[in-house]
Amino acid sequence: MAQDHTVKSFDDELMRLRNLIARMGGLAEVQLASAIRAVIKRDSSLAEATIQSDGKVDDLEREIDDLALKILALRQPMAVDLRAILSSLKVGTDIERIADYAANIAKRSLALNQVASVRPVHAIPRMGQVVKEMIKDVLDAYLNGDVEKAVRVWKRDEELDEMYSSLFRELLTYMMEDARNITASTHLLFIAKNIERIGDHATNIAETLHFLVKGAPLREARPKHDETSYAVVKPASAGGKG
Amino acid sequence: MAQDHTVKSFDDELMRLRNLIARMGGLAEVQLASAIRAVIKRDSSLAEATIQSDGKVDDLEREIDDLALKILALRQPMAVDLRAILSSLKVGTDIERIADYAANIAKRSLALNQVASVRPVHAIPRMGQVVKEMIKDVLDAYLNGDVEKAVRVWKRDEELDEMYSSLFRELLTYMMEDARNITASTHLLFIAKNIERIGDHATNIAETLHFLVKGAPLREARPKHDETSYAVVKPASAGGKG
Numbered sequence: 001m002a003q004d005h006t007v008k009s010f011d012d013e014l015m016r017l018r019n020l021i022a023r024m025g026g027l028a029e030v031q032l033a034s035a036i037r038a039v040i041k042r043d044s045s046l047a048e049a050t051i052q053s054d055g056k057v058d059d060l061e062r063e064i065d066d067l068a069l070k071i072l073a074l075r076q077p078m079a080v081d082l083r084a085i086l087s088s089l090k091v092g093t094d095i096e097r098i099a100d101y102a103a104n105i106a107k108r109s110l111a112l113n114q115v116a117s118v119r120p121v122h123a124i125p126r127m128g129q130v131v132k133e134m135i136k137d138v139l140d141a142y143l144n145g146d147v148e149k150a151v152r153v154w155k156r157d158e159e160l161d162e163m164y165s166s167l168f169r170e171l172l173t174y175m176m177e178d179a180r181n182i183t184a185s186t187h188l189l190f191i192a193k194n195i196e197r198i199g200d201h202a203t204n205i206a207e208t209l210h211f212l213v214k215g216a217p218l219r220e221a222r223p224k225h226d227e228t229s230y231a232v233v234k235p236a237s238a239g240g241k242g
Numbered sequence: 243m244a245q246d247h248t249v250k251s252f253d254d255e256l257m258r259l260r261n262l263i264a265r266m267g268g269l270a271e272v273q274l275a276s277a278i279r280a281v282i283k284r285d286s287s288l289a290e291a292t293i294q295s296d297g298k299v300d301d302l303e304r305e306i307d308d309l310a311l312k313i314l315a316l317r318q319p320m321a322v323d324l325r326a327i328l329s330s331l332k333v334g335t336d337i338e339r340i341a342d343y344a345a346n347i348a349k350r351s352l353a354l355n356q357v358a359s360v361r362p363v364h365a366i367p368r369m370g371q372v373v374k375e376m377i378k379d380v381l382d383a384y385l386n387g388d389v390e391k392a393v394r395v396w397k398r399d400e401e402l403d404e405m406y407s408s409l410f411r412e413l414l415t416y417m418m419e420d421a422r423n424i425t426a427s428t429h430l431l432f433i434a435k436n437i438e439r440i441g442d443h444a445t446n447i448a449e450t451l452h453f454l455v456k457g458a459p460l461r462e463a464r465p466k467h468d469e470t471s472y473a474v475v476k477p478a479s480a481g482g483k484g
Contacts, residue, residue: 076318107471114474172424179418179477186414229349232356235421
């Protein structure tokens with residue numbers, strides 16, 4: 001009877017950990033959607049609210065860390081339970097980063113709202129839609145242990161990288177056309193980069209789930225990574241310069 | 243006798259984990275120094291070598307993860323040993339990110355070398371020096387359990403944030419002066435942002451050590467964070483525009 005109780009309580013703790021991940025993931029999803037909406041709608045009040053809420057995600061990460069530490073110390077779990085708890089810690093870190101990038105997007109939207117809108121902002125809804133779907137799908141996959149779904153998200157990161165790469169070049173060209181576009185374009189560049197990084201954290205979560213379920217790292221052909229680090233765009237008027 | 247052997251072997255494993263962190267940290271320091279040197283000296287061959295070496299850091303992180311998992315599973319450590327192992331996992335992640343940012347700096351230096359040099363690049367040696375010292379000091383502090391030294395690094399992050407903030411505004415102004423500066427300035431912006439992010443990971447390591455040694459989070463007045471997300475710079479010629 002005491003034994004039953006102990007085992008039941010351990011299951012309860014694992015369930016509590018899982019629920020914390022689910023809540024934290026849900027909160028990060030809302031933060032991300034609000035941040036992107038704040039950019040698109042030029043809604044400074046929503047941006048402020050999003051920045052304020054970031055602390056809630058950090059609090060949940062600390063709760064996850066504390067509970068995981070407690071389970072490890074008291075239960076000394078083996079094999080798959082141990083891997084599940086370490087995966088929770090990793091996924092918690094990824095979700096915290098996703099929410100942090102969302103808060104940064106919200107901050108930059110406040111700067112954007114102080115200057116005239118620039119044309120390339122129209123890429124943000126599309127990138128935002130893709131990244132929101134990726135985060136939703138990878139969190140669903142993680143909570144349901146659905147490796148195939150996670151791998152599909154992992155592969156989709158390439159799509160996001162390509163959108164970012166194309167926007168990067170468009171923004172550089174746009175800045176060259178008119179110096180008044182530079183401040184807005186720079187913040188848009190960083191917003192797009194933040195979205196691209198959020199996609200990378202979605203792939204991290206997919207990799208963590210793969211390792212948790214399969215016991216081996218995900219090693220297919222990796223999705224292409226952001227290649228804009230190498231990009232050089234020259235202004236039309238400077239074509240002849242050495 | 244069997245007991246002694248077990249304990250000795252456990253100490254050996256903890257020492258091995260510590261040595262892996264030390265090696266990984268040393269490697270990340272070299273990667274960071276090479277990346278910054280590649281930018282300053284416009285040395286594409288050094289940049290290529292730095293990009294190539296990033297895989298070694300990733301391999302060490304996997305070794306750390308595997309060993310930590312093995313120790314947790316076989317030894318089921320309690321209290322401070324358990325915290326030390328979880329800290330190793332966290333610090334390993336931070337070092338991996340530091341090296342990843344260094345590789346990104348090296349990639350961007352290759353793009354910079356394809357265009358004419360821009361004046362604000364002169365801020366990079368100073369920012370690079372500060373961040374290199376922060377990483378060296380925080381790794382020393384972590385390996386020696388020196389919390390006071392770690393807290394000094396944590397506070398120094400403010401200096402780096404201020405340098406980044408000042409460079410951010412300088413680069414925007416510089417782009418506005420001449421469209422031919424835009425590509426180089428954009429890559430410099432991201433290089434400076436990468437350096438600023440590396441500083442954040444140094445503060446993470448300081449916080450992890452503080453929690454490990456003191457059992458409580460580091461909660462003094464936090465160093466100021468990057469405020470450039472809010473920055474708006476207008477070109478001189480557009481002063482009258484609404």
